[in-house]
Amino acid sequence: MNSAAADEILVLTNVESAYGPIRAIRGVSLKVRRGEIATVLGSNGAGKTTILKTISGILDPTRGSVHFKGADITAGDPAAIVRRGLVHVPEGREVFPLLSVRENLLMGAYTRRDRDGVARDMEQAFAYFPILKERLHQEAGLLSGGQQQMLAIARALVAAPELILLDEPSLGLSPRLTYEIFEIVVRINRERGTTVLLVEQNASMALNVADYGYVLENGRIVMEDRCAVLREKEDVKEFYLGMKAGGVRGERRWKKRKTWR
Amino acid sequence: MSGLWNLATVERRSGVLTPGDTLPQLFLNAVAARGDAVWMREKKLGLWRAWSWREAAVAVREIAMGLAALGLQPGAMASILANTVVDWVLADVGILCAGGVTNGIYPTDSASQVEYLCADSGTCILFVEDEEQLDKLLAVWPRLPLLQHAIVFDMKGLGEFDDARVMSLAALRELGRAFDAANPGEYERRCASRGPDDLAILVYTSGTTGRPKGAMQLHGAITWTLRQIGVHLPQVQGDERMCFLPLCHIAERVLGAYSSIYSGAILNFVENPDTVAENVREISPTVFFAVPRVWEKFYSGVVIAVKEAGRVQQLAYRWAIGVGERVADCVLARRPVPQSLRWQFRLARFVALDNVRKSVGIHRARYLLTGAAPISPDLVRWFMALGVPMLEGWGMTETCTVGMINRADAIKVGTIGPPIEGVQARIDAATGEIQLRGRNVFAGYLNQPEKTAEAIDADGWLHTGDVGEVDAEGHFRITDRMKDIIITAGGKNVTPSEWENELKFSPYITDAVVIGDKRPYLVCIVMIDQENVERFAQDHDVPFSNYASLTRAPEVLALIQREVDKVNAKFARVEQVKRFWLLDTQLGAEDEELTPTMKLKRKLVENKYASQIEAMYRA
Numbered sequence: 001m002n003s004a005a006a007d008e009i010l011v012l013t014n015v016e017s018a019y020g021p022i023r024a025i026r027g028v029s030l031k032v033r034r035g036e037i038a039t040v041l042g043s044n045g046a047g048k049t050t051i052l053k054t055i056s057g058i059l060d061p062t063r064g065s066v067h068f069k070g071a072d073i074t075a076g077d078p079a080a081i082v083r084r085g086l087v088h089v090p091e092g093r094e095v096f097p098l099l100s101v102r103e104n105l106l107m108g109a110y111t112r113r114d115r116d117g118v119a120r121d122m123e124q125a126f127a128y129f130p131i132l133k134e135r136l137h138q139e140a141g142l143l144s145g146g147q148q149q150m151l152a153i154a155r156a157l158v159a160a161p162e163l164i165l166l167d168e169p170s171l172g173l174s175p176r177l178t179y180e181i182f183e184i185v186v187r188i189n190r191e192r193g194t195t196v197l198l199v200e201q202n203a204s205m206a207l208n209v210a211d212y213g214y215v216l217e218n219g220r221i222v223m224e225d226r227c228a229v230l231r232e233k234e235d236v237k238e239f240y241l242g243m244k245a246g247g248v249r250g251e252r253r254w255k256k257r258k259t260w261r
Numbered sequence: 262m263s264g265l266w267n268l269a270t271v272e273r274r275s276g277v278l279t280p281g282d283t284l285p286q287l288f289l290n291a292v293a294a295r296g297d298a299v300w301m302r303e304k305k306l307g308l309w310r311a312w313s314w315r316e317a318a319v320a321v322r323e324i325a326m327g328l329a330a331l332g333l334q335p336g337a338m339a340s341i342l343a344n345t346v347v348d349w350v351l352a353d354v355g356i357l358c359a360g361g362v363t364n365g366i367y368p369t370d371s372a373s374q375v376e377y378l379c380a381d382s383g384t385c386i387l388f389v390e391d392e393e394q395l396d397k398l399l400a401v402w403p404r405l406p407l408l409q410h411a412i413v414f415d416m417k418g419l420g421e422f423d424d425a426r427v428m429s430l431a432a433l434r435e436l437g438r439a440f441d442a443a444n445p446g447e448y449e450r451r452c453a454s455r456g457p458d459d460l461a462i463l464v465y466t467s468g469t470t471g472r473p474k475g476a477m478q479l480h481g482a483i484t485w486t487l488r489q490i491g492v493h494l495p496q497v498q499g500d501e502r503m504c505f506l507p508l509c510h511i512a513e514r515v516l517g518a519y520s521s522i523y524s525g526a527i528l529n530f531v532e533n534p535d536t537v538a539e540n541v542r543e544i545s546p547t548v549f550f551a552v553p554r555v556w557e558k559f560y561s562g563v564v565i566a567v568k569e570a571g572r573v574q575q576l577a578y579r580w581a582i583g584v585g586e587r588v589a590d591c592v593l594a595r596r597p598v599p600q601s602l603r604w605q606f607r608l609a610r611f612v613a614l615d616n617v618r619k620s621v622g623i624h625r626a627r628y629l630l631t632g633a634a635p636i637s638p639d640l641v642r643w644f645m646a647l648g649v650p651m652l653e654g655w656g657m658t659e660t661c662t663v664g665m666i667n668r669a670d671a672i673k674v675g676t677i678g679p680p681i682e683g684v685q686a687r688i689d690a691a692t693g694e695i696q697l698r699g700r701n702v703f704a705g706y707l708n709q710p711e712k713t714a715e716a717i718d719a720d721g722w723l724h725t726g727d728v729g730e731v732d733a734e735g736h737f738r739i740t741d742r743m744k745d746i747i748i749t750a751g752g753k754n755v756t757p758s759e760w761e762n763e764l765k766f767s768p769y770i771t772d773a774v775v776i777g778d779k780r781p782y783l784v785c786i787v788m789i790d791q792e793n794v795e796r797f798a799q800d801h802d803v804p805f806s807n808y809a810s811l812t813r814a815p816e817v818l819a820l821i822q823r824e825v826d827k828v829n830a831k832f833a834r835v836e837q838v839k840r841f842w843l844l845d846t847q848l849g850a851e852d853e854e855l856t857p858t859m860k861l862k863r864k865l866v867e868n869k870y871a872s873q874i875e876a877m878y879r880a
Contacts, residue, residue: 014798014799249399
């Protein structure tokens with residue numbers, strides 16, 4: 001295996017997934033390099049969440065393969081995939097509302113046997129999210145949306161992941177909270193060296209924190225590049241960042257045709 | 262259930278369907294004869310809405326009078342910048358009935374092209390489809406002093422916009438109603454103001470080199486051509502037709518819109534260019550004109566569907582199409598079709614061919630008409646094998662569409678047929694150029710007397726620029742465009758379009774340009790069919806992310822190599838293509854590389870991709 005391939009912690013090749021007769025992703029090939037934050041941008045229904053579900057084994061692809069750290073994990077058992085070091089933070093947090101914060105975190109450590117390590121990682125999670133320590137014995141369902149999102153990320157951290165799949169962490173959060181959470185995601189990435197695959201609708205935020213980006217439309221990748229480059233692309237500006245030239249009349253309703261170059 | 266052996270339904274008929282030597286006369290006579298019958302249909306919010314002749318006549322009258330109120334003088338120019346929609350046709354006929362001249366502008370043209378076309382044609386009034394098109398005009402309007410007014414078909418998004426020079430089509434019609442009431446007899450006077458020798462429409466040729474040239478067509482030439490079209494391409498009131506190609510192009514304008522005024526065939530407008538395939542199935546036209554690109558798309562759709570079908574279906578299709586081919590062979594060789602083969606063909610239709618026809622939407626079609634670009638003979642044979650006669654014709658902007666056409670009872674695949682009745686054609690002995698003389702030849706290029714003199718000689722022969730040959734029966738065959746002929750470094754003359762057309766027959770290839778003038782061998786730039794190549798990549802687990810990576814995948818290159826090899830096998834050594842390169846950007850109608858009819862522009866592509874071409878010669 002050459003060094004470039006060794007760098008690639010996650011490789012998807014021609015993955016197709018379907019919900020019954022509806023093909024949600026239609027041949028997606030993407031790579032995530034070790035230590036980077038990669039992002040998949042796309043509008044509602046583009047297939048972003050489906051990609052993550054397919055990677056973490058919740059959904060079995062109809063075609064294609066998923067490789068994690070060089071091993072084939074296509075359609076693998078989700079728990080086994082977590083043990084390999086790949087954790088999924090689902091859309092809409094999905095914390096266990098009737099369990100306490102502490103119990104929620106212990107659920108994240110379900111696959112681990114080394115109690116010392118779990119305790120260490122839990123402390124580390126509290127360092128990132130001090131509020132969780134204050135609410136340690138409170139039921140998770142009573143936390144605010146932002147706190148629940150923090151809990152979901154912390155729960156992922158106690159599984160000691162090498163790669164976190166992060167699905168729409170900004171969902172339903174205020175811009176300020178969104179900003180805070182993204183800041184912590186970047187810190188986790190830089191300090192722990194955890195690779196992150198981020199799926200976001202908030203394109204401007206995602207492009208600012210991520211290193212490499214893919215644009216997904218109708219279940220297909222139409223563009224990929226370093227985020228610094230993507231931010232400058234005309235189509236990304238107009239369709240994802242909401243920046244458009246006003247035109248001759250100073251207002252413009254019509255949309256130009258996407259070309260993705 | 263008839264077959265190809267009985268082409269009585271396509272028989273030529275003479276006699277004038279609708280009299281009139283100018284387009285306004287023709288339209289008035291058509292309305293008088295057809296009244297409440299349906300002329301056009303358009304789909305709005307998912308529902309088809311019909312326009313009767315009478316309704317259309319009211320709209321046309323109001324538009325014409327509105328233009329008169331705005332000061333459009335007889336003989337003055339008005340342009341239309343819009344997609345193919347009902348309002349386009351109404352505005353066009355409205356301009357003509359006001360005594361004006363209509364010029365069409367492609368909706369894919371850029372603001373600077375709009376500026377050039379408006380300035381060159383001397384446009385006084387411009388019709389635009391919507392705010393998107395209006396924005397192009399607003400960007401260049403300060404440099405167009407002649408242009409007084411803009412009329413917008415669709416005012417969505419312009420509610421806040423206020424400019425005295427811009428009004429909606431509805432407002433124009435209102436203005437026209439008032440003007441008409443105040444000036445009785447003016448409409449009739451305007452309609453009668455034009456004679457057969459007056460300019461009717463201006464059609465800009467796409468111009469692969471240099472600026473587009475505005476070809477002038479007179480009322481008399483158009484109405485004469487319409488009568489000839491009526492003879493060779495019979496259609497009657499109630500025939501269902503599709504209107505979907507750009508109306509600025511002479512083909513859809515004359516063969517589609519005007520010939521439906523002449524014959525009474527119903528024009529069905531597609532929703533937008535992306536829904537053509539679905540709309541064909543919905544409308545199932547009885548007479549269907551399209552360009553080769555559309556036929557290629559239909560064919561590759563069927564080929565791919567068969568590939569994905571079950572074993573039994575595949576066998577059924579192969580057997581059925583085989584029977585169809587044998588019938589087509591008999592008909593093309595003008596041998597009687599044996600009774601046993603007729604029975605087999607009936608079975609073949611029942612087993613597979615009828616379904617194929619339905620899946621395309623041509624199950625009601627009496628005949629298909631192809632033109633505007635060369636078509637692969639194999640493709641014509643395939644449609645014939647389905648049991649639908651396909652007539653290949655030839656024409657150009659300068660011949661007011663059809664100049665030559667295959668007759669249904671004497672189809673010769675690979676030829677463009679003999680000239681239409683009343684048109685003479687000959688081949689220049691020295692150059693091999695096809696030359697044409699007849700009433701349908703255009704009146705010259707606007708503002709360009711030298712170019713006109715180059716095109717029409719002193720004796721009235723039109724120099725078509727196409728090189729070809731003629732057989733004993735008078736069927737012409739085009740070998741290439743004169744300026745496209747390649748002379749290799751070895752001194753061999755090669756006509757690239759034959760090779761290109763064979764390659765385009767592949768479902769994986771949309772268009773190709775062969776290059777090799779003054780070069781040791783031929784190379785080729787290929788534009789892949791995105792949909793089908795993507796499907797191929799999926800089926801064969803070829804990883805790709807976007808279009809560019811698709812064109813670089815080794816498996817895709819191997820696939821195209823196989824297609825190239827297949828075509829090469831049909832050609833002599835010097836005519837074979839040694840290397841190819843896949844265009845790595847996905848092109849759309851807005852791109853300069855494509856003509857509005859989605860053909861690659863040879864010269865432009867050659868210049869733009871010079872470095873890639875050089876690389877093919879270095880490798």
